[in-house]
Amino acid sequence: MGRLSVDLCGIGLDNPLIPASGTFGYGYEFAELYDINCLGTFSFKGTTLQPRYGNPTPRIAECTAGMLNAVGLQNPGVGRVISEELPKLRTVFHKPVMANICGFSESDYVETAQRLDEQEGIGWLELNISCPNVHGGGMSFGTDPKSAGELTKAVRKAVRKPLIVKLSPNVTSIAEIAKACEAAGADALSLINTLLGLRIDLRTRRPVLANRTGGFSGPAVFPVALRMVQDVARAVRIPVVGMGGIRSAEDVLEMMMAGACCVEIGTANLVDPYACPAILEQLPRVMDTYGIRDLREIIGGANT
Amino acid sequence: MQQAFFEIEEQSRLTDSVYRMVLRGDTSGVRAPGQFVNIRIEGTFLRRPISVCDCEPDRLTLIYKVVGKGTAILKGLPVSSKLDILTGLGNGYDLTPAGNTPLLIGGGVGVPPLYLLCKRLIARGARPTVILGFNTASEIFYEKEFRSLGADVTVTTVDGSYGTKGFVTAAMDGIPCSYFYTCGPLPMLKSVYRGTTVSGQFSLEERMGCGFGACMGCTCHTNSGDKRVCREGPVFTKEDLPWED
Numbered sequence: 001m002g003r004l005s006v007d008l009c010g011i012g013l014d015n016p017l018i019p020a021s022g023t024f025g026y027g028y029e030f031a032e033l034y035d036i037n038c039l040g041t042f043s044f045k046g047t048t049l050q051p052r053y054g055n056p057t058p059r060i061a062e063c064t065a066g067m068l069n070a071v072g073l074q075n076p077g078v079g080r081v082i083s084e085e086l087p088k089l090r091t092v093f094h095k096p097v098m099a100n101i102c103g104f105s106e107s108d109y110v111e112t113a114q115r116l117d118e119q120e121g122i123g124w125l126e127l128n129i130s131c132p133n134v135h136g137g138g139m140s141f142g143t144d145p146k147s148a149g150e151l152t153k154a155v156r157k158a159v160r161k162p163l164i165v166k167l168s169p170n171v172t173s174i175a176e177i178a179k180a181c182e183a184a185g186a187d188a189l190s191l192i193n194t195l196l197g198l199r200i201d202l203r204t205r206r207p208v209l210a211n212r213t214g215g216f217s218g219p220a221v222f223p224v225a226l227r228m229v230q231d232v233a234r235a236v237r238i239p240v241v242g243m244g245g246i247r248s249a250e251d252v253l254e255m256m257m258a259g260a261c262c263v264e265i266g267t268a269n270l271v272d273p274y275a276c277p278a279i280l281e282q283l284p285r286v287m288d289t290y291g292i293r294d295l296r297e298i299i300g301g302a303n304t
Numbered sequence: 305m306q307q308a309f310f311e312i313e314e315q316s317r318l319t320d321s322v323y324r325m326v327l328r329g330d331t332s333g334v335r336a337p338g339q340f341v342n343i344r345i346e347g348t349f350l351r352r353p354i355s356v357c358d359c360e361p362d363r364l365t366l367i368y369k370v371v372g373k374g375t376a377i378l379k380g381l382p383v384s385s386k387l388d389i390l391t392g393l394g395n396g397y398d399l400t401p402a403g404n405t406p407l408l409i410g411g412g413v414g415v416p417p418l419y420l421l422c423k424r425l426i427a428r429g430a431r432p433t434v435i436l437g438f439n440t441a442s443e444i445f446y447e448k449e450f451r452s453l454g455a456d457v458t459v460t461t462v463d464g465s466y467g468t469k470g471f472v473t474a475a476m477d478g479i480p481c482s483y484f485y486t487c488g489p490l491p492m493l494k495s496v497y498r499g500t501t502v503s504g505q506f507s508l509e510e511r512m513g514c515g516f517g518a519c520m521g522c523t524c525h526t527n528s529g530d531k532r533v534c535r536e537g538p539v540f541t542k543e544d545l546p547w548e549d
Contacts, residue, residue, distance in 0.1 A: 022519070022520070023514075023518055023519060024518060025517060025518050025520075029305070029516050029517045029518050029535075030518070032305055033305065033307070045520070053523065053525065053530050054520065054523065057510055057511065057521075057522065057523070057524070058510070058511040058521075059511070059520075059521045059522075059523075060350075060511045060512065060513040060519070060521035060522070061511075062348065062349050062350045063349065064349065065349060066349060067349060067350060067513060069513060069519065069521060071519065071520045071521060071523075074520045074523055074530065218349060269514075269518060270350075270513050270514035270518055270519050271344070271349065271350065271351065271514075272344075273305075273307070273390070273514075273516060273518075274307065
């Protein structure tokens with residue numbers, strides 16, 4: 001075990017860096033630039049039971065220190081993810097990978113999760129109950145403790161692999177949702193998904209996004225995400241995966257001190273495709289600066 | 305895709321709002337005309353995608369219109385500024401089906417990628433005809449440059465202040481055309497689609513997040529499934545576009 005290695009639900013990670021779902025595809029685009037096996041793991045594009053085009057374009061709006069996206073879970077559906085994407089993914093990534101799952105009903109989630117659970121090479125299932133860009137699914141499961149708990153319970157019963165529930169920040173108390181998921185059997189929690197936002201085009205006087213609203217991400221959300229990670233880490237005993245606006249080794253350390261055992265990095269990959277290897281390279285030096293010998297020693301260190 | 309650092313060698317103004325920038329750096333990532341680059345600009349969060357106008361082993365020419373904050377910052381950057389650029393993005397035009405007399409149709413800031421295409425087609429022995437469409441005489445750029453390559457050039461203006469009056473389609477009648485290549489605003493592309501009997505390639509535009517296929521922000525429908533404009537595009541064949549009726 002190196003000084004960067006951490007554990008996520010009994011599976012070792014060489015380092016805590018995990019590109020977040022929806023910002024890393026199935027890894028191939030980045031594998032053209034660097035060996036993505038340097039990463040802890042990555043969470044591949046959110047998978048639904050049926051293929052989805054997603055929302056009409058424009059789906060992207062720039063903001064100060066961040067962006068809105070309203071992609072709406074475009075993906076080829078679980079069947080083609082298994083038959084086409086995963087075999088290609090395995091040619092470029094040789095560690096356990098994280099499967100992100102979304103749906104529009106409990107049975108959708110359960111079936112998609114079961115089919116991905118059976119796939120070799122998948123280490124964790126990340127249950128996305130927090131996508132703000134689809135109607136009648138995603139976030140509607142994640143904004144109420146009762147429905148979040150029920151869905152978590154149904155999926156937990158149906159799968160063997162570790163189940164990580166990805167939480168929405170668009171709630172009054174994220175700790176309440178977190179506790180409901182823990183009680184329902186979640187093995188870990190990941191947070192935060194994007195914050196619901198809006199931009200208006202001054203020329204057309206209409207929303208920039210065809211979907212009107214989109215999920216806000218990027219460096220601007222980091223302090224909000226950090227606060228929520230600490231809120232959740234204080235409320236539950238299961239591991240927490242921290243994400244939201246991380247773009248430097250310093251951000252990673254803050255997130256871990258707030259209680260994250262590892263971190264997901266999203267929007268930074270879209271602006272700088274080398275963001276993750278750059279952070280990985282900085283980490284040991286920045287740890288030295290702050291007298292950190294081993295990353296595991298700082299997890300939740302700011303929470304007492 | 306390749307990341308490279310370029311130095312601005314020249315910035316010049318072509319019209320009221322259109323600028324040309326010549327950059328020095330490693331262009332080995334650019335594989336085909338019609339590809340684009342994505343430029344990191346200090347002061348904006350996302351990169352700015354701009355099509356390649358010309359490309360030599362150590363020199364890249366980009367033409368851009370100042371439309372917002374990012375391009376306004378770009379135009380103000382002095383010579384010898386350094387830029388972080390992702391090069392070789394998108395598929396680019398396929399030159400193989402061009403035939404002897406390809407027709408190149410550009411509208412406004414859709415004109416620049418046709419320049420490198422024209423140059424490469426001539427190098428392969430083709431005799432391209434070029435139609436350049438603008439709103440009005442003061443917006444015209446690169447007419448002379450295309451002529452210097454040896455192409456037969458027709459300019460159209462919507463208000464008739466220069467060349468043929470009307471849209472690009474007004475100049476298409478009777479022009480020899482073995483195949484066509486086009487880039488410009490969507491209504492123009494669609495009228496080229498309707499006004500041509502031969503096959504051809506269209507370069508599309510869409511708002512992008514990353515520009516290299518990771519975010520799925522710029523996906524469009526095609527006759528062979530959903531495609532990312534930044535990755536499988538921006539160039540699509542006439543047969544692939546669902547624009548019938």
